[in-house]
Amino acid sequence: MVNQGINIAVFISGRGSNLQAIIRGCRDKKIKGRVKVVISNRRDAGGIEIAKKHGIAVFVYEKKKFSHKRYQQLTDFLKSVDIDIIALAGYLELIPPVLIRQFENRIINIHPAPLPDFGGKGMYGMKVHQKVLESNIKYTGPTVHLVDGQYDHGKVLDHYPVEIFPDDTPQLLANRVILKEHQLYVDVLSKISTGKMIL
Numbered sequence: 362m363v364n365q366g367i368n369i370a371v372f373i374s375g376r377g378s379n380l381q382a383i384i385r386g387c388r389d390k391k392i393k394g395r396v397k398v399v400i401s402n403r404r405d406a407g408g409i410e411i412a413k414k415h416g417i418a419v420f421v422y423e424k425k426k427f428s429h430k431r432y433q434q435l436t437d438f439l440k441s442v443d444i445d446i447i448a449l450a451g452y453l454e455l456i457p458p459v460l461i462r463q464f465e466n467r468i469i470n471i472h473p474a475p476l477p478d479f480g481g482k483g484m485y486g487m488k489v490h491q492k493v494l495e496s497n498i499k500y501t502g503p504t505v506h507l508v509d510g511q512y513d514h515g516k517v518l519d520h521y522p523v524e525i526f527p528d529d530t531p532q533l534l535a536n537r538v539i540l541k542e543h544q545l546y547v548d549v550l551s552k553i554s555t556g557k558m559i560l
């Protein structure tokens with residue numbers, strides 16, 4: 362996969378700013394590869410427009426339509442289009458075993474805080490930054506990790522520190538962390554795509 366670059370599938374449920382960063386990272390040749398498809402489990406995810414604007418195929422796999430066969434179909438589809446890496450970018454659904462088995466050590470996620478301390482079921486959005494502020498730690502920052510069968514749980518691949526200031530609010534912190542997320546995700550995918558990081 363390293364010679365021609367990697368085929369990336371980005372999974373989203375919302376805004377898609379990390380998707381945007383990954384697309385840009387590919388365009389700027391920091392990442393050796395391309396976003397081949399975008400998968401959304403929500404029809405109204407903002408990231409869908411970003412993908413379309415860049416001519417990237419988008420597939421919406423809503424829960425109610427695909428029931429238990431949904432992830433089997435999705436897995437088959439991703440294999441049929443030669444996906445090397447699945448990058449979760451704000452995807453708010455647990456990845457089931459069928460997909461993890463078929464893409465073992467090839468699914469990664471970004472989380473906006475240190476793991477395992479600030480992750481797990483229900484830990485997304487402002488709740489994460491709120492909990493970070495309540496804990497009185499000095500540094501937070503995004504974490505990229507391998508995806509296993511539990512929320513925010515697999516092996517940590519990389520983390521960028523972000524300093525916490527005394528007058529921070531969850532929103533202020535989120536604003537600074539998201540910028541570092543974009544850098545970190547591109548950096549990790551860059552290393553994977555050039556063989557500098559082996560999963």
Ligand code: GRF
Nearest residue numbers: 376377378379451471472473
């Ligand atoms: C990011 O904070 C990411 O760490 C988390 O969900 C958020 C997605 O943001 N998993 P965006 O949709 O990429 O803007």
